[in-house]
Amino acid sequence: LGDSRANLADVAKLAGVSLATASRVVSGTTYPVTKTTRERVLSAVRELRYTPSALARALATSRSHIIGVIVGDVGDPYFAELVRGVEDVARRAGYLVIVCNADRDPATEIAYLGTLLDYRVDGVVFAGGGLIAPDFQQSLAESVARLEQSGAVVLALAPVAVDVPIVSIDNRSGSVDMIRHLQALGHRRIGVIGGPRTLTTARDRLEGVREARGDSAILIVESDFTARGGHESANELLASSERPTAIFALNDQMAIGALTAAHERGISVPGSLTVVGYGDTAPARQTWPPLSSVVVPRHEMGATGMRAILARLGGAERVSSQVLPHRIAIRGSCGPPAGPS
Amino acid sequence: LGDSRANLADVAKLAGVSLATASRVVSGTTYPVTKTTRERVLSAVRELRYTPSALARALATSRSHIIGVIVGDVGDPYFAELVRGVEDVARRAGYLVIVCNADRDPATEIAYLGTLLDYRVDGVVFAGGGLIAPDFQQSLAESVARLEQSGAVVLALAPVAVDVPIVSIDNRSGSVDMIRHLQALGHRRIGVIGGPRTLTTARDRLEGVREARGDSAILIVESDFTARGGHESANELLASSERPTAIFALNDQMAIGALTAAHERGISVPGSLTVVGYGDTAPARQTWPPLSSVVVPRHEMGATGMRAILARLGGAERVSSQVLPHRIAIRGSCGPPAGPS
């Protein structure tokens, strides 16, 4: 049960060299070391099955090689893919990823930032839509400032309440594209299920909807980005006397809920109702009919964000925000409105 | 950009006490310290906005307060929930969770274990089904041994190739229950879509199927635990001359794929075909009709596993394996076989 690993000193002794020399070959710097000396050290390493303590190294270098990712909930496929993107490039670069499920709770988020700071993480990624919470904004800004001051590079994959570089798509524009598509199909009465107004992504997507409205009738109901919420909101819309011919849910989970509501009411999709989502998550592609959705390149966003962090850590000037391209994926869930339009 | 945090020495100096004393009050031990001294230190802490370096503390105590979780892919909802379970209790106990996506690749898994060892993690959780790979088993065992020897407690949420405590359900028995249920409904020709034979969970679930077979005709096709794979396998089964009246996919993703296949062929579910899954993941509940499935209490498994780790870390004797209860959730996707049975 005791801790009995070999350390650098053991290696140095066995190889008959100084601690410094051992360190130089082990840490793989380009520092000049005689071939034979290097061999001796390496063989000592093998014999002792030595592997360096990442902790000690982190303490000495102020570089932990750990990246923190703040998400609403990894259980949500939207976030999961974002995390995968980050993790994929992080791993290859020798970085570890810590997932922080903040459940969209400001206090939890702040607490996590503090912990990440204590661990001297090299980077922090805000994966989810930023929270809009005025009285929380300042402490958030402070936490981020301390993090950055400690040398960590902070970045977001969606607009957030603090001033950090953002790698994301244009959420507003995605909505515009989708609404236009629905209009092109002939829809003039569109129900929109929005997300929590405390979330920047929800806000931006809704803004796009308003922008593209034109002379269509748009019925907006606010919901919570969950399938259950989408289900309820869809029921509301479908029960209305002004029943829409199409429903655009501002995330896939809600679209899935809406689809379920349609099924329950025996409304055929896309025959009598068009349902589309936002995000293009895996579950949305697996419904019947498969959902059309605004494609948010989550893996790519995560990967690009992580690459930007690595670049900055490697000495690059500063990370600049990037707007990644999006598109809309048209699948079986949408068609022209039924009957005489 | 420079690193400018206050450290314990600063606090001690400002409070006019020794490093040792400062440490004692900051680290929150029960060590006796005069009330006034404690106050002085605390106020210095506040003034300096001091927070201890988790890294330094970890180095000094050999306790990193970090837990590593090895999963196939966080993007898979099955794993995501498992991770959430672990994370929820970890966070409350002041532990951080590192997610390691091994993609079911032995080499990646081993590499990650090495990294986790270097970070001196306090615990490692194997979340997914263990890989069955003979030539990999030994190095896996070695890695685990080193980890344990370093003081980490290792545990699995499914049977794995090494001897560690397991917190899981009885996968075999879950299959038995589901097959029995299908038989009770009247099904006598059941198609089973199995998982990769390199996975212990897939193996156990299949074993249960065989055990409960009785005199039913069971058609087994091997697949890969993905929706796509399930889709293909279902097509195979549905095209066969001996078309089954029910399909039991050994994980939900494949069941979802099977459901899609049925939809594409215009086969009504559950009218003409029953489709059931294993896992009870969120996406499975959101299909139409909603899938019946063997309920694997993933959040509970993760949480229980993490609690066991904490107990052991806190000095408890040893972690013992636990078999959590499972059940089957019956939803709209199953019914009696069509026609004259």
Place this chain on the structure above:
DNA sequence: ATGAAAGCGCTAACAC
């Protein structure tokens, strides 16, 4: 109850 000092395992000047 408090302080001095020796690590934890590694890196990075700075000498030789």
Place this chain on the structure above:
DNA sequence: GTGTTAGCGCTTTCAT
């Protein structure tokens, strides 16, 4: 090229 040594920031005997 290689070795010496002083930290990184904290905990923890051992004195007092």
